[in-house]
Amino acid sequence: MRVLRVTVVDEWFGNDDGKAIEEWCRTNVVCRILSERGFELEPVCPSITGAHADLAFFCPWGSGEAVKSYPDAVSVFWCFENHEYFPEFVGYRQYQRDYDFSFTIDPTTGTNFRIIGAIFNGELHQLAAPLGLAEARHALAQKTDFACFLYSEGREDQNGVKLRNEFFRRLCQYRHINSGGAVMNNLGHQVPFEETRNFVSRHKFVLAMENSIAPGYLTEKIMHGFLNRTVPVYCGDPDVAVDFNEHAFIHYRGDNFEEVRSAMDRLDQDDAAYLEFLVQPKLVANPGPEFRAGTLETFVEAIGERLRMHSS
Numbered sequence: 001m002r003v004l005r006v007t008v009v010d011e012w013f014g015n016d017d018g019k020a021i022e023e024w025c026r027t028n029v030v031c032r033i034l035s036e037r038g039f040e041l042e043p044v045c046p047s048i049t050g051a052h053a054d055l056a057f058f059c060p061w062g063s064g065e066a067v068k069s070y071p072d073a074v075s076v077f078w079c080f081e082n083h084e085y086f087p088e089f090v091g092y093r094q095y096q097r098d099y100d101f102s103f104t105i106d107p108t109t110g111t112n113f114r115i116i117g118a119i120f121n122g123e124l125h126q127l128a129a130p131l132g133l134a135e136a137r138h139a140l141a142q143k144t145d146f147a148c149f150l151y152s153e154g155r156e157d158q159n160g161v162k163l164r165n166e167f168f169r170r171l172c173q174y175r176h177i178n179s180g181g182a183v184m185n186n187l188g189h190q191v192p193f194e195e196t197r198n199f200v201s202r203h204k205f206v207l208a209m210e211n212s213i214a215p216g217y218l219t220e221k222i223m224h225g226f227l228n229r230t231v232p233v234y235c236g237d238p239d240v241a242v243d244f245n246e247h248a249f250i251h252y253r254g255d256n257f258e259e260v261r262s263a264m265d266r267l268d269q270d271d272a273a274y275l276e277f278l279v280q281p282k283l284v285a286n287p288g289p290e291f292r293a294g295t296l297e298t299f300v301e302a303i304g305e306r307l308r309m310h311s312s
Contacts (some may be wrong), residue, residue: 006031007044009069010013010062011078013256016047024057029118030076030103033300039307054307058099073243074306079119080115082217101303103214108289113299116218117290121258122226122295127282131229136278139201139229145270147177147205147233150191154183163235163254164209170257171207175264178203201227205264209252210236222249226282231267231274233260243287248280 006025010293013020022027025031031041034055044053046069057072058066060081067075075097104117107273120127131139149168156162168184171177180199182192192197200206206228208221218237222244234240235252252260267274 002039002308003042004034004039005042005044005052005054007046007051007055007070007073008057008195009046009059009066011057011059012061015062015066018043018045021045028210028224029121029296029302030057030300033297034037034307036305037301037304041306054310055303064179064214074292074303074309074310075099075101075188076303077104078115080119080219081103081105081279082212082214087311101299106216107216108295108299110302113296114216114288114290116223117288118296119220120223121296124291126227127291128293130281131305133275133279136229136275138203139278140271140275141229142167143202143204145178145203146175147171147207147264148200148203149177149179149184150181150200151179151208152181155213158211158214160210160236163213164207166262167209167235167252167257168207170206171231171261174261177207196224200224200230203272204268205233205250206230208232208234208236208249213234213238213254215239218243223282225249229278231277239282243284243291245280245282248282258303 006103008021008024009015011020011024025041025043035041044051046066053073055076056070057076057078060079075098079102080244086169090258100111101116102112103113105115106112108114108117151164153161154165156165165184167175168179179186182190208225209217210217210221213236218240220241221236222232222234226248227295232249234249235253238253240251249311250260250263267277
């Protein structure tokens with residue numbers, strides 16, 4: 001088994017949190033697959049002067065110049081954000097050619113893997129398979145509330161945040177929506193992270209709306225709705241229906257509020273119609289490569305091959 005020294009640079013936790021880097025090596029899907037392929041991962045803290053790494057993950061929370069710190073490492077850019085929307089994420093644009101591989105919101109290619117497919121790789125079987133009718137009926141029987149809203153980011157300088165806040169305010173004029181996060185909280189307390197799943201699953205609908213609106217920018221929000229057996233009201237990636245079955249969620253596009261409200265009311269009043277949404281497969285019949293079984297493993301194997309070439 002080959003020892004692989006791994007570092008993580010410019011992630012949100014900074015460059016001197018050794019425990020966070022150890023956790024990354026245990027939980028990051030790329031690291032997991034490399035471990036399964038015969039590599040033994042040894043975390044390396046980037047704040048240690050002169051530290052050497054074989055594999056370096058670079059994240060967007062820095063200047064971007066850090067890629068120069070490990071010229072001999074196989075470099076991977078890891079960014080779950082809409083890097084085109086935030087000007088501070090200069091690293092990806094300015095140093096893009098310096099990375100060997102990347103995981104971003106961009107389409108999957110030979111050197112980039114669309115990151116949402118990597119993060120939810122373990123749930124692909126649940127997303128691809130329809131929920132059985134008996135399971136759907138059981139899920140419906142557990143629902144005690146209409147809809148929920150669960151966000152910690154409320155700055156309306158982001159186009160998606162402004163849109164979802166406006167949607168929430170308008171919908172609240174007609175129905176009570178449980179807001180369990182920091183934004184427009186109306187529960188009197190914030191829902192703890194470990195209780196999120198139970199909180200979402202007892203609602204018929206979850207407002208699954210992105211911070212920013214851009215093609216390809218698709219985060220965990222719609223999938224958390226699916227995995228918690230509710231119907232997401234989604235707003236974000238305009239091309240979401242390329243990968244996700246439009247008969248399994250309600251698509252808010254920013255200008256169809258009355259259409260969305262009518263659909264929610266109809267499903268709320270008609271159990272049979274609501275169950276039809278729950279039993280739908282979540283992915284389309286032929287989704288993008290990042291949502292197909294085995295594609296991520298093949299991509300990571302290419303990273304592994306590059307690592308072996310570097311050591312030879």
